[in-house]
Each structure stands twice: as C-alpha cells, then as structure tokens.
Amino acid sequence: MVLLTLLAVVTVAIVRQRSLFGVVILAGIYSFLMASVLIVLDAVDVAMTEASVGAGVSTVILLATLHLIKTTEMRSVRRHVLPLFVSAVTGAVLVWGTLVLPPFGTADAVIHKHVVPRYIADTIKETNVPNVVTAVLADYRGYDTLGETTVIFTAGIGVMLLLRGARRRGRTDREKVSP
Amino acid sequence: MFATAAAAILVALALAVTRAIKGPTVFDRVLAGNSVGTLAIMLLAVVGFLTGRPEFLDIGLTYGLLNLIGTLAVLKFFRHGDLAYDVDEEARS
Numbered sequence: 193m194v195l196l197t198l199l200a201v202v203t204v205a206i207v208r209q210r211s212l213f214g215v216v217i218l219a220g221i222y223s224f225l226m227a228s229v230l231i232v233l234d235a236v237d238v239a240m241t242e243a244s245v246g247a248g249v250s251t252v253i254l255l256a257t258l259h260l261i262k263t264t265e266m267r268s269v270r271r272h273v274l275p276l277f278v279s280a281v282t283g284a285v286l287v288w289g290t291l292v293l294p295p296f297g298t299a300d301a302v303i304h305k306h307v308v309p310r311y312i313a314d315t316i317k318e319t320n321v322p323n324v325v326t327a328v329l330a331d332y333r334g335y336d337t338l339g340e341t342t343v344i345f346t347a348g349i350g351v352m353l354l355l356r357g358a359r360r361r362g363r364t365d366r367e368k369v370s371p
Numbered sequence: 372m373f374a375t376a377a378a379a380i381l382v383a384l385a386l387a388v389t390r391a392i393k394g395p396t397v398f399d400r401v402l403a404g405n406s407v408g409t410l411a412i413m414l415l416a417v418v419g420f421l422t423g424r425p426e427f428l429d430i431g432l433t434y435g436l437l438n439l440i441g442t443l444a445v446l447k448f449f450r451h452g453d454l455a456y457d458v459d460e461e462a463r464s
Contacts, residue, residue: 198388205392217400224411248437252444
C-alpha cells in the first residue's frame with residue numbers, strides 16, 4: 193500500500209518535472225519501486241525483468257538520448273483535457289473489471305483450472321525441465337517465444353541501421369563545424 | 372522483527388523519494404536514486420525472510436549490479452557529457 197502510494201507520487205512528479213534529467217532519475221526510482229511491488233505480489237521473475245530493463249537498461253538509453261537533445265521540456269501550449277479524460281475513463285473501466293476477478297491468490301480461480309494442473313503434473317515427464325515456469329516459457333510456448341525474439345531481432349536490426357546512418361551524418365556535420 | 376525492519380525500510384524509501392522529487396541539485400537526485408535502489412534490495416531481502424524464502428537474496432545481488440550500472444552511467448554522463456566517452460579520441464583531437 194505504501195509502495196503504491198509512493199508509485200503514484202513518483203508518477204505525478206515525473207509528469208510535473210520539467211528537467212528531463214530529473215525525469216530519468218525518477219523513472220529509475222519508479223522501476224525499483226515497481227519491482228518491489230511485484231516482489232510483494234510474489235512475481236519474482238517479472239520483478240527481475242522490471243528491474244533490469246526499467247532501472248538498468250532504460251536509464252542508460254534515456255541518458256544517451258538526453259545527450260542528443262535539450263535537457264528541459266518545453267511548456268505545453270494548450271491544455272490536454274481530452275487525453276486526461278480518456279485515460280481516466282480507461283482506468284475506471286479497468287478498475288471496474290477487477291471487481292469481478294476472484295480474490296488474489298485463490299487456488300480455484302478459473303485460470304488455475306484450465307491447463308495449469310496438466311503443466312504441474314506432466315512437465316517433468318514431457319519436457320524433462322525441472323522448473324515449470326521455464327518449461328512453459330521455453331517449451332509449451334516455444335513458438336510464442338520464437339515470435340517474440342523475432343520481433344526484438346527485427347527491431348534491433350532497424351535501430352542499428354538507423355543509428356549507423358545518423359552517426360555517419362553526425363560525423364560529417366561535426367567535421368564541417370569544427371574547423 | 373522483520374516486519375519492523377520492513378516498515379523502517381518503507382519509511383526510508385519515502386524519505387529518499389521525497390529527496391529525489393524535491394532535490395534542488397541534480398546530485399541530490401542521483402544519490403536519492405541510488406539509495407532507492409539499495410533500499411529496494413534491502414526490502415527484497417527482508418520480504419524474502421518475512422515470507423520464509425531467503426532465495427530472494429540472489430535476486431538482490433543482481434539488483435545491486437543493476438543499480439551500479441545505472442549510477443555509473445549517470446555519473447559518466449556528468450563527467451563527460453557522453454556515454455561513449457573515449458580517452459583516445461580526446462587525445463587525438
């Protein structure tokens with residue numbers, strides 16, 4: 193509860209902060225807090241991903257971006273009432289949706305009835321992987337994971353191509369300016 | 372005992388976040404961010420012991436490494452204004 197309050201406070205601070213460097217630091221803090229929330233919810237693997245991607249990698253990437261742009265955010269020209277309204281409505285609908293969910297951690301919830309018993313019973317027999325979560329991710333959902341890695345691979349290639357072009361252009365620009 | 376420790380860590384987290392938000396200089400923010408990372412590690416360990424699963428400690432170690440990377444990146448950014456700083460390049464130009 194305290195953690196969630198802190199999360200909300202940090203989010204508001206991120207939105208109100210005008211110095212982009214402060215935003216980067218606050219985003220890292222947000223990731224660590226979010227990871228703590230996920231750990232309290234017993235989702236250790238997700239927390240691990242959140243901490244490594246959110247606090248580790250994206251801080252570095254955001255800082256690298258910050259190097260290329262100006263470090264203060266410009267004031268917005270007009271007030272954005274419609275986006276605020278849309279996100280508030282979406283949030284309200286999502287909260288309304290959680291009302292009909294079974295309580296957190298119930299063993300006889302619907303999602304625990306469908307394929308989970310089979311995974312727990314047959315994983316070792318069928319895949320020989322001792323960790324059920326790993327078996328589900330890498331074995332039962334193998335094609336899904338393959339698709340995900342393809343997407344990330346493609347994105348990586350695209351970013352590398354873009355960066356290479358940008359760097360070449362940046363070099364020539366600098367050479368023109370410096371003499 | 373662990374519950375008390377968890378409560379104390381939460382209070383410390385709140386204080387660090389306050390500093391990060393108010394922080395007049397950038398260095399206050401960097402320090403606050405770093406201490407939030409450390410507190411997250413401690414919270415992780417305490418929650419692990421609280422729920423009887425001390426295996427969480429391994430994950431805490433990984434968090435420590437990540438925290439180090441983040442802080443190093445930030446400080447390097449400040450020292451050189453660039454993440455891919457190269458000493459040789461400076462010497463050549």
